[in-house]
Amino acid sequence: xxxxxxxxxxxxxxxxxxxxxxxxxxxxxxxxxxxxxxxxxxxxxxxxxxxxxxxxxxxxxxxxxxxxxxxxxxxxxxxxxxxxxxxxxxxxxxxxxxxxxxxxxxxxxxxxxxxxxxxxxxxxxxxxxxxxxxxxxxxxxxxxxxxxxxxxxxxxxxxxxxxxxxxxxxxxxxxxxxxxxxxxxxxxxxxxxxxxxxxxxxxxxxxxxxxxxxxxxxxxxxxxxxxxxxxxxxxxxxxxxxxxxxxxxxxxxxxxxxxxxxxxxxxxxxxxxxxxxxxxxxxxxxxxxxxxxxxxxxxxxxxxxxxxxxxxxxxxxxxxxxxxxxxxxxxxxxxxxxxxxxxxxxxxxxxxxxx
Numbered sequence: 001x002x003x004x005x006x007x008x009x010x011x012x013x014x015x016x017x018x019x020x021x022x023x024x025x026x027x028x029x030x031x032x033x034x035x036x037x038x039x040x041x042x043x044x045x046x047x048x049x050x051x052x053x054x055x056x057x058x059x060x061x062x063x064x065x066x067x068x069x070x071x072x073x074x075x076x077x078x079x080x081x082x083x084x085x086x087x088x089x090x091x092x093x094x095x096x097x098x099x100x101x102x103x104x105x106x107x108x109x110x111x112x113x114x115x116x117x118x119x120x121x122x123x124x125x126x127x128x129x130x131x132x133x134x135x136x137x138x139x140x141x142x143x144x145x146x147x148x149x150x151x152x153x154x155x156x157x158x159x160x161x162x163x164x165x166x167x168x169x170x171x172x173x174x175x176x177x178x179x180x181x182x183x184x185x186x187x188x189x190x191x192x193x194x195x196x197x198x199x200x201x202x203x204x205x206x207x208x209x210x211x212x213x214x215x216x217x218x219x220x221x222x223x224x225x226x227x228x229x230x231x232x233x234x235x236x237x238x239x240x241x242x243x244x245x246x247x248x249x250x251x252x253x254x255x256x257x258x259x260x261x262x263x264x265x266x267x268x269x270x271x272x273x274x275x276x277x278x279x280x281x282x283x284x285x286x287x288x289x290x291x292x293x294x295x296x297x298x299x300x301x302x303x304x305x306x307x308x309x310x311x312x313x314x315x316x317x318x319x320x321x322x323x324x325x326x327x328x329x330x331x332x333x334x335x336x337x338x339x340x341x342x343x344x345x346x347x348x349x350x351x352x353x354x355x
Contacts, residue, residue: 026283031087033287038080040294045073048297055310061143062123066300068147069116073293076109092176099176100162110289111154118207121243125214129221197258204255215240239302250292253285
């Protein structure tokens with residue numbers, strides 16, 4: 001553990017800074033949280049992938065965007081087991097190249113999930129509020145091009161992460177961290193971390209603004225035009241609420257802690273205790289980022305009627321089979337009870353005749 005004296009002492013002059021950030025709080029909190037993320041995320045997204053690949057007969061742009069969201073979730077789920085292993089061991093054993101790829105996949109997933117959820121919300125907005133807009137006549141090929149553009153937008157700012165070594169320490173003290181202390185990082189890494197923090201804030205504020213705008217406009221439009229169909233209004237509101245809820249729960253904490261680190265770094269660089277605390281909380285909040293992989297199947301259900309129908313169609317044979325088994329057992333039990341009752345009656349009649 002870093003001593004309180006080291007954390008609170010002023011940063012030395014000449015470019016030195018706070019002590020290195022090690023595994024402390026995140027080593028306790030993150031392993032169970034990330035393990036739950038992986039288990040729930042795999043269950044939900046394997047079912048979603050099965051529906052998209054084998055049960056969904058007709059594809060539209062909305063389903064194509066949701067399918068790309070599934071791919072983004074799987075990229076995150078692939079990266080998490082290595083991170084869990086490092087947290088449980090207390091150090092990183094997979095080397096420099098895997099460290100770079102792991103960090104790249106982790107942070108790319110956050111951006112991809114945010115961007116694709118925003119695209120889904122905007123697409124639904126045009127469908128409902130501007131049904132005659134040419135945006136609604138988007139072909140599957142055009143939707144695929146939009147998806148490619150989204151991935152390029154997501155990957156481009158993260159590519160520099162692959163160019164630098166993010167390992168700290170050596171031996172059983174080796175850590176694979178993107179967040180770092182002041183003195184242990186090169187100027188290139190410091191710039192990269194700063195750019196990441198700017199992106200973290202912007203990719204929350206801008207999409208959140210769009211999500212709120214789309215949700216409010218859809219609700220107002222449907223309430224004004226569809227007074228005779230309250231179920232349609234409630235369905236659209238539930239879809240918007242589901243996306244907004246997933247967005248806030250998963251991405252707001254990281255944004256808040258990142259702003260905290262940014263403020264400390266800019267205005268209180270001597271306050272190592274505050275810097276250390278906010279950096280630890282930022283790393284811990286990443287566990288909620290990956291919770292979106294488990295919650296995104298809820299978005300699929302609310303956002304795509306075709307997905308809902310395909311899911312219900314896939315589940316109906318299982319439900320019918322269980323109902324038949326339950327009904328069969330009840331019928332068998334009833335028949336057995338009737339037979340026993342008849343046998344008892346016959347025995348009683350014979351006894352009365354003998355008397």
